[in-house]
Amino acid sequence: MSTPLQVFDQAHIWHPYSSPTPALPPYEVTAAKGVILDLADGRQLIDGMSSWWSVIHGYQHPDINAAMCAQIERFAHVMFGGLTHEPAVRLSQRLLSIVPSSLAHVFYCDSGSVAVEVAMKMALQYQHARGETQRRQCATILGGYHGDTWHPMSVCDPQTGMHHLYHDRLMTQHFLPRPRSRFDDAQCCDEDKNALNDFFVAHGERIAAFILEPIVQGAGGMWFYHPDYLRHLATCCKAYGVLLVADEIATGFGRTGQWFAVNHADITPDIMCLGKALTGGYISFAATLCTTEVAHTIASGDPGVLMHGPTFMANPLACATADASLQLLQQGTWQAQVQTIAAHFNDTLLPLRTRDYIADVRVLGAIGVIELHDAVNMAHIVPRLVAAGIWVRPFGRLVYLMPPFVISAAQLTDLTDALIGVLDGLYA
Numbered sequence: 001m002s003t004p005l006q007v008f009d010q011a012h013i014w015h016p017y018s019s020p021t022p023a024l025p026p027y028e029v030t031a032a033k034g035v036i037l038d039l040a041d042g043r044q045l046i047d048g049m050s051s052w053w054s055v056i057h058g059y060q061h062p063d064i065n066a067a068m069c070a071q072i073e074r075f076a077h078v079m080f081g082g083l084t085h086e087p088a089v090r091l092s093q094r095l096l097s098i099v100p101s102s103l104a105h106v107f108y109c110d111s112g113s114v115a116v117e118v119a120m121k122m123a124l125q126y127q128h129a130r131g132e133t134q135r136r137q138c139a140t141i142l143g144g145y146h147g148d149t150w151h152p153m154s155v156c157d158p159q160t161g162m163h164h165l166y167h168d169r170l171m172t173q174h175f176l177p178r179p180r181s182r183f184d185d186a187q188c189c190d191e192d193k194n195a196l197n198d199f200f201v202a203h204g205e206r207i208a209a210f211i212l213e214p215i216v217q218g219a220g221g222m223w224f225y226h227p228d229y230l231r232h233l234a235t236c237c238k239a240y241g242v243l244l245v246a247d248e249i250a251t252g253f254g255r256t257g258q259w260f261a262v263n264h265a266d267i268t269p270d271i272m273c274l275g276k277a278l279t280g281g282y283i284s285f286a287a288t289l290c291t292t293e294v295a296h297t298i299a300s301g302d303p304g305v306l307m308h309g310p311t312f313m314a315n316p317l318a319c320a321t322a323d324a325s326l327q328l329l330q331q332g333t334w335q336a337q338v339q340t341i342a343a344h345f346n347d348t349l350l351p352l353r354t355r356d357y358i359a360d361v362r363v364l365g366a367i368g369v370i371e372l373h374d375a376v377n378m379a380h381i382v383p384r385l386v387a388a389g390i391w392v393r394p395f396g397r398l399v400y401l402m403p404p405f406v407i408s409a410a411q412l413t414d415l416t417d418a419l420i421g422v423l424d425g426l427y428a
């Protein structure tokens, strides 16, 4: 039985990647606290998704709630053109103290996709300012995801990004094969490195930037590749004057077991995009960071300014929220929490590799991925997951878990037990 809210929603409101006239109504959430989502029908679900990578400290964390309320009592927003405020400065100081040290300039915007737009603009403008006007294209690897607005879409995986729909309208970019060396392989294979070498020899002089998700490819296929690939790429970029853009929107803030995924390879990107968990999942916010070299080169070129300035740039409420989330991370308990989640996934998920219906299982940090041989039928699997008391949203052949870091040992066990029960019930 649908609630009145569900009926109206189904008739009038778009949801992510969905039909405007969907067959099934969405579930109605009435409250969320810790790692538990309350549904209108009284059911309680353990959240296995962190609301798409973002709610790392759980719902309604008292410190973040308090920081938001305090900022609302001061001011929720002022324009950022010609004005500044303590929340923006404090957050920037804290951010710059945790990201790779060569990053020194911060651009705030509303969402991850816009942060990627800004990164691509920065890269093109940087090359233009250096007189490298032939560098007009970007390069990336297959299987990536960088957002849904126009330029980010052009560097998403062409198949999952639906490039055929927008044929001739998207900017043409260069795609390299997805690195095949797994994160935990002994080393990065020659094939992966040679693909980079060959590409840079052929195209290195015409590329403005190489953009990719470091180590973990998220929404494009949940694939974890070898840190040496990233190291080799960083070397190639440097040799050919190509900027390296790390899209850490999904991987940033501890999810992979390091503060940032680039830390696994000990590299420094020229530009880095942050979003998702930046505010602990409270409110939409993102940032694009760059080196002094990039910022000062843009300043010295024509027109000398970056032509981008969202209405809600550096929104004080979002800055205060992000600062509270970062303070929690700086207390350091996330590291043990992520390790506990990783150990639990290793114990419970990796043995599933022997199941006939399962093609692969991968675990890194607080991310557990089960890849099936065939795509799931969402209408079949989602109601069963909800009936089993968990919120998990598979896509295609991928069923994956990335719970809030604060999940308890008992809740973790319930989450994986319920998931394995549903999968075995459907496919074993």
Ligand SMILES: *Cc1c(COP(=O)(O)O)cnc(C)c1O
Binding pocket: 111, 112, 113, 114, 116, 145, 146, 147, 148, 213, 218, 219, 247, 248, 249, 250, 275, 276
């Ligand atoms: C989610 C995501 C984006 C887009 O962020 P939005 O806030 O949804 O616009 C970009 N890049 C990566 C790697 C992401 O995971």
